[in-house]
Amino acid sequence: MIEPTALFALDTLLTEEEREIRTTVRRVCDREIRPHVADWFEAGELPARELARTLGSVGVLGMHLEGYGCAGMGAVSYGLACLELEGADSGLRSLVSVQGSLAMYAIWKYGSEEQKQEWLPAMAAGERIGCFGLTEPDFGSDPAGMRTTAKREGTDWVLNGTKMWITNGSVSDVAVVWARTDDGIRGFLVPAGTPGFTASDIKHKISLRASVTSELVLDGVRLPAEAMLPEARGLRGPLGCLNEARFGIVFGAMGAALDCLQTAIAYAGEREVFAKPLSSFQLTQEKLADMALELGKGLLLAVHLGRLKEAGTLTPEQVSVGKLNNVREALEIARKCRTLLGASGITLEYPVIRHSVNLESVLTYEGTSEIHSLVVGKALTGVAAFK
Numbered sequence: 001m002i003e004p005t006a007l008f009a010l011d012t013l014l015t016e017e018e019r020e021i022r023t024t025v026r027r028v029c030d031r032e033i034r035p036h037v038a039d040w041f042e043a044g045e046l047p048a049r050e051l052a053r054t055l056g057s058v059g060v061l062g063m064h065l066e067g068y069g070c071a072g073m074g075a076v077s078y079g080l081a082c083l084e085l086e087g088a089d090s091g092l093r094s095l096v097s098v099q100g101s102l103a104m105y106a107i108w109k110y111g112s113e114e115q116k117q118e119w120l121p122a123m124a125a126g127e128r129i130g131c132f133g134l135t136e137p138d139f140g141s142d143p144a145g146m147r148t149t150a151k152r153e154g155t156d157w158v159l160n161g162t163k164m165w166i167t168n169g170s171v172s173d174v175a176v177v178w179a180r181t182d183d184g185i186r187g188f189l190v191p192a193g194t195p196g197f198t199a200s201d202i203k204h205k206i207s208l209r210a211s212v213t214s215e216l217v218l219d220g221v222r223l224p225a226e227a228m229l230p231e232a233r234g235l236r237g238p239l240g241c242l243n244e245a246r247f248g249i250v251f252g253a254m255g256a257a258l259d260c261l262q263t264a265i266a267y268a269g270e271r272e273v274f275a276k277p278l279s280s281f282q283l284t285q286e287k288l289a290d291m292a293l294e295l296g297k298g299l300l301l302a303v304h305l306g307r308l309k310e311a312g313t314l315t316p317e318q319v320s321v322g323k324l325n326n327v328r329e330a331l332e333i334a335r336k337c338r339t340l341l342g343a344s345g346i347t348l349e350y351p352v353i354r355h356s357v358n359l360e361s362v363l364t365y366e367g368t369s370e371i372h373s374l375v376v377g378k379a380l381t382g383v384a385a386f387k
């Protein structure tokens with residue numbers, strides 16, 4: 001027997017340091033997350049503060065950023081951390097993606113020196129949590145239509161509006177909020193507890209239950225001039241952050257798929273049907289082989305995109321290729337693994353159905369699969385078909 005990733009000799013593409021980082025994150029997941037995550041999922045609760053401190057202590061929060069207490073690791077190392085985290089649960093990877101690639105990246109890339117000093121070291125350590133408010137109830141795929149406004153009153157800014165589906169929202173110490181100004185879309189840092197700012201959790205989710213998802217309401221939130229991110233102008237600001245987070249998903253989705261496939265292989269080896277192991281049937285082996293092929297191709301694509309990112313040549317279209325392919329295939333793998341587990345596959349005793357329903361959210365957030373198809377379509381034809 002051979003591990004699915006070994007079929008593709010994946011490790012030969014990784015440096016020793018990258019393999020060590022993967023092992024470190026895997027150990028944290030095995031010790032701190034995997035034993036509890038099904039219970040968190042079932043309860044719809046996540047001990048986000050404790051987890052943030054644990055994840056901060058091993059350096060995965062903002063790990064691909066330089067300075068300000070961040071680890072300054074390469075893109076493939078960051079991707080492998082996402083892979084291991086999402087192998088435990090997409091909700092955990094979401095916590096880390098939003099903290100590092102959306103909230104911290106926005107401050108790191110577009111913030112003033114004072115904003116960076118104030119927030120980044122504490123966020124890298126997991127002592128403070130951030131969220132990223134772009135989506136609104138009526139504007140998800142088309143954020144250019146956003147209604148949240150920021151208006152000047154003297155030197156202050158006053159924000160009004162609602163942000164929806166915001167990961168980490170109610171547990172955040174700071175929200176990066178994107179709002180329309182007379183000067184186009186700008187980003188603002190809104191500390192928790194600012195009068196007029198509330199975050200309430202969205203209940204009754206069937207997907208990403210081990211993740212905090214909130215609605216943010218900004219009702220006359222008054223902020224000083226220094227709360228604006230000085231270097232972000234227009235939609236390019238938030239879209240630059242989303243590109244970072246999507247890159248992590250290219251690896252992360254394959255982590256969920258690998259966990260499903262490993263579970264299904266083990267199950268098929270033990271489960272007897274018609275007096276023979278399930279794994280000995282040709283139909284089973286065809287399913288396993290097909291899944292291993294898609295998993296391996298997805299991982300090779302992820303590492304390739306990671307190397308392009310490290311070389312500074314990765315384009316947004318290439319990130320769309322990776323997100324579209326890998327999340328779609330991970331979801332297919334999760335569904336196919338679920339069939340191999342039969343009725344047992346619908347329980348939380350095994351991780352497969354949890355990954356499967358989580359991946360439904362991953363298919364939709366950070367740009368839906370349809371939007372990424374349109375990005376690739378535009379790249380191929382030169383014609384934008386969004387409207």
Ligand SMILES: Cc1cc2nc3c(=O)[nH]c(=O)nc-3n(C[C@H](O)[C@H](O)[C@H](O)COP(=O)(O)OP(=O)(O)OC[C@H]3O[C@@H](n4cnc5c(N)ncnc54)[C@H](O)[C@@H]3O)c2cc1C
Binds near residue numbers: 133134166167366
């Ligand atoms: C669990 C979870 C966590 C999230 N976390 C965050 C977060 O932290 N911060 C944040 O800002 N947002 C977050 N989101 C929001 C997410 O980014 C949006 O849900 C996503 O962008 C899609 O927007 P929508 O849900 O409004 O769907 P819509 O934009 O209304 O899309 C509905 C359907 O229409 C399709 N569609 C849209 N436009 C086109 C088109 N031009 N052509 C063809 N089809 C089209 C879509 O692909 C989709 O199938 C989160 C979402 C979820 C589910």
